[in-house]
Amino acid sequence: xxxxxxxxxxxxRPQWTGGEYAFLQERDMLEFHAALPGYAPTxxxxxxxxxxxxxxGQVYVKDESQRFGIKAFKALGASYAMYRFxxxxxxxxxxxxxxxxxxxxxxxxxxLGAFTFCAATDGNHGRAVAWTARRLGQxxxxxMPADSVPARVANVRGEGAEVALVEGTFDLCVERCAADAAKxxxxxxxxxxxxxxxDIPGWILLGYTSIFAELEGLLHGPMKTGVDAVIxxxxxxxxxxxxxFFYSRLYGPKRPFLVCVEPVSSDCFLESVRFGHGxxxxxxxxxxxxxxxxxxxxxxxxAWPFLxxxxxxxxxVGDSWAEQAMRRYYHPLGDDPRIVSGESGSSGLAALLxxxxxxxxxxxxxxxxxxxxxxxxxxxxxxxxxPENFKKVVEQS
Numbered sequence: 001x002x003x004x005x006x007x008x009x010x011x012x013r014p015q016w017t018g019g020e021y022a023f024l025q026e027r028d029m030l031e032f033h034a035a036l037p038g039y040a041p042t043x044x045x046x047x048x049x050x051x052x053x054x055x056x057g058q059v060y061v062k063d064e065s066q067r068f069g070i071k072a073f074k075a076l077g078a079s080y081a082m083y084r085f086x087x088x089x090x091x092x093x094x095x096x097x098x099x100x101x102x103x104x105x106x107x108x109x110x111x112l113g114a115f116t117f118c119a120a121t122d123g124n125h126g127r128a129v130a131w132t133a134r135r136l137g138q139x140x141x142x143x144m145p146a147d148s149v150p151a152r153v154a155n156v157r158g159e160g161a162e163v164a165l166v167e168g169t170f171d172l173c174v175e176r177c178a179a180d181a182a183k184x185x186x187x188x189x190x191x192x193x194x195x196x197x198x199d200i201p202g203w204i205l206l207g208y209t210s211i212f213a214e215l216e217g218l219l220h221g222p223m224k225t226g227v228d229a230v231i232x233x234x235x236x237x238x239x240x241x242x243x244x245f246f247y248s249r250l251y252g253p254k255r256p257f258l259v260c261v262e263p264v265s266s267d268c269f270l271e272s273v274r275f276g277h278g279x280x281x282x283x284x285x286x287x288x289x290x291x292x293x294x295x296x297x298x299x300x301x302x303a304w305p306f307l308x309x310x311x312x313x314x315x316x317v318g319d320s321w322a323e324q325a326m327r328r329y330y331h332p333l334g335d336d337p338r339i340v341s342g343e344s345g346s347s348g349l350a351a352l353l354x355x356x357x358x359x360x361x362x363x364x365x366x367x368x369x370x371x372x373x374x375x376x377x378x379x380x381x382x383x384x385x386x387p388e389n390f391k392k393v394v395e396q397s
Contacts, residue, residue: 001264001318002354004364005274007311012253014309016245023202024245028100029080030213035100036079038068041214049333054356057373060219060227061329061349062211065340065383070155072293072345072382073211074128077238078119080207081189081200082132086112109136116141116186120173122235122292123152123385124344129189130161141186143173149292149386169287170235171297192236193302201238201302208242211379219377220250227377228369229257233347234269235296237303239381244310256377257369258311261351263289267316268299269307274314280304290319290389293344293382313368317350323393325349329380330394340383342390348378 016024033039047059064073083103089112090098102108118141119129126142133140140161144153145168156163164180166173174192181188193201212220219226225247232240240260247255260269265285272281280299287295299307325346329339341349355361356370370376384390 002321002358002360003264003267003270003316004361005270005314006364006367007273007308007314009273009278009308010312011309014244014248014306016305016309020198023199023206024249026206029206030210032080032083032100032103033076033207033210035104036068037104042067042211044215044218045337045339047332047336049336050328051376053333054352055372056356056370056376057228058375059352060375060377061339061380062215062377063339063380064211065342065345065380068131070124070127070131071342071385072124072128073208073239073379074124075131076210077191077204077207078125078128078189079132081203082117082129082136084203085187085189085200086136103136106137114138116184117189118142118177118181118186119189119191120144120170120177121156122170122295123148123155124293124382125191126161127152127156127159130156130159134160141180143177145170145173149389151386151388152292155385169297170295191238192296192298192300198302201300205238205242205245205303208239209246211239212243212246225251225254225256227256227375229259229374230377231259231261231348231351232379233291233294233344233381234260234262234299234303234307235266235294235344236298236300237269237307238300239379240269240311241300241303241306244306248310255310257313259313259315259351259355260307260311261347262314262316263291263294263322263347264316264318265289266291266295266297268297269304270314270316272299272304273308278308289322290343291322291347292386294347313364315351315355317347317354319343321350321354322346323396325353326390326393327396328353339380340390341380342382342385343393345380345382348380352376352378
């Protein structure tokens, strides 16, 4: 099952200006990440056999499955946001500068005192917040839907966090997290914005841009991107917004063709593009996809303008496409390298398989840059964060 829309609101030269976008002036994200212990750029993998099968020029995959050892890209956003939060607190109290080295300095952190960080998650973001908090010697409380996969709950607890299970959807977890943070004096590290809360999601968005910055000089050049299309997943929209901002800022109308992919049961951005008249709308789906990290019912109001203005095409895919993509990554064609990709991680390839092979998308395919010379970039956003289901899926014929 697939649903799609071309975005009539897409702009050749998007501009996000005004005080609410002042955070976009920051440029220290990759420098900060490079200072973290264990940092290394994640690999860019080429899949020429798959590209040939799909009648494309090349398929590239930025593989985030081993980022900082926690099997997902999310630590880039959580760590940068927590760094900026602590830096702000430091500058309120002390004259000395707060640097990436200060973020690693127990004595500097002790001067700031104790904090409790909290977050809502379907798994990966919460683990990233907990991972960062543990390295800072701070407490973390993570809110997760009660039906979360036990392995993902265990991963968060394994980082030393307290887990609060909430009956209901991710969006209810966000509400509970925000309410408890206000009541208890905790600091929420949310990747979705809400009234009165934009700074942290903005810093998380900027943290994700390090994924694309790592490709400069490797795939992206100063004048040309090196790719024709980039497919990015959207839960609440942080990663996709980061890509939209990155490519629009550097390349403007020469940016690659940007595609947003979501599950059909959590298609809030597609709903917004189709029926929102420029405003974000909630999904009408039940948010039951196996792509758990993308089971988000409402676009982040901070992320929405970036997708609305920079993305040309929106696609929602069913779970069968994600499972097919997981298997194709794990059982590659010919001598293509194997990639371990979880349910959400496979969404980019799920979209590409659907766009190049589904008869129902034949009409859309005619207007997409997916020809014999086309170069497509995907992001594998996670590894096997649910090992039991991963094994079950990839072992199917």
